[in-house]
Amino acid sequence: MDEYQRSWEENGFFLIPGLIEKEELEELRRLYPSGVEYAAGRTDAHPHAPKRLPDGPRGKQTLFTQNPSQFAGQIDFPWTGQALNRLTVHPRITEVASTLLGTADLRIYQAQLWAKYTGARDYEQPLHLDYSSHTLLVPKKKSRSQQVEMFLYLTDVTQGCAPTRLVPRTLTREMSPVPYHVWRGTHPELYRAEVSFPGPVGSLLVYAPDIWHRAVDLTEPEGARIWMNLSYKVASTDWLGLQSFQRLAMAPDWQRFVAASTPRELELFGFPPPGHNAYDEDVLAGLSRRYPGLDIGPWRDAPDA
Ligand SMILES: [Fe+2]
Known part of the structure; x- marks a missing residue:
């Protein structure tokens, strides 16, 4: 390099x-x-x-x-x-x-x-x-x-x-x-x-x-x-900036991509890191319904930042 x-x-x-x-x-x-x-x-x-x-x-x-x-x-x-x-x-x-x-x-x-x-x-x-x-x-x-x-x-x-x-x-x-x-x-x-x-x-x-x-x-x-x-x-x-990823969020390809990604990978697209105050119990429950297959364990188990 x-x-x-x-x-x-x-x-x-x-x-x-x-x-x-x-x-x-x-x-x-x-x-x-x-x-x-x-x-x-x-x-x-x-x-x-x-x-x-x-x-x-x-x-x-x-x-x-x-x-x-x-x-x-x-x-x-x-x-x-x-x-x-x-x-x-x-x-x-x-x-x-x-x-x-x-x-x-x-x-x-x-x-x-x-x-x-x-x-x-x-x-x-x-x-x-x-x-x-x-x-x-x-x-x-x-x-x-x-x-x-x-x-x-x-x-x-x-x-x-x-x-x-x-x-x-x-x-x-x-x-x-x-x-x-x-x-x-x-x-x-x-x-x-x-x-x-x-x-x-x-x-x-x-x-x-x-x-x-x-x-x-x-x-x-x-x-x-x-x-x-x-x-x-x-x-x-x-x-x-150039593209907005929020406006893609209903696309099935985006939902599959999210479900297969790690928290670190999703941070590249703007997801806050696990432990961030953007997450609470309701948000995590909603995320697992919105992105079927997403393992919310890393978010659920993270200590508050
Ligand atoms: Fe150019």
């Missing part, structure tokens, strides 16, 4: 190749078609696959606000399939987050699946920062970050499958974060300095919120890139 941490501090990003085993990712096939299936038009069984836009010029940079169709193919947590849901609390992933953020008291604030296919959309973006939707403030860049963004690769990502382009922090430290995007015409040196990280399925790309980066078009014939966006933050940072 030392060499990754050095790159995090200097460049603001790194890739850990093959952090997660391939076997854990099989249920993904039920959600998304492969690149070959997509190219052959075999998408009927996969309603989340982005519809192919009519053929037109590709490679034109557009901002997400001008081209929201770039987000087709995204599915928010929780997913139908608990192996994918469990990746949000995978100890090898949360350990990376807690090491970088300097605390084990973390919250997950983004968990989304995303699939892109060659030729499906115009995916080219300008270099940008993500803070427009991840914080009410702007990112810190000269002291320890309170949030970390990750892409967990769920397919092999070759150079033709559009690995995200990133600019090392050493070149952008003095840049204003406003506006949150810069175009090739005004900042050609940043575009020339872009790096990217192809990697095998199960790899984890990690980057800081002050890192300029962008999506590009897939060029590999019959190509697909499928990944999970995972973002974590230090607890008690109300200005950081």
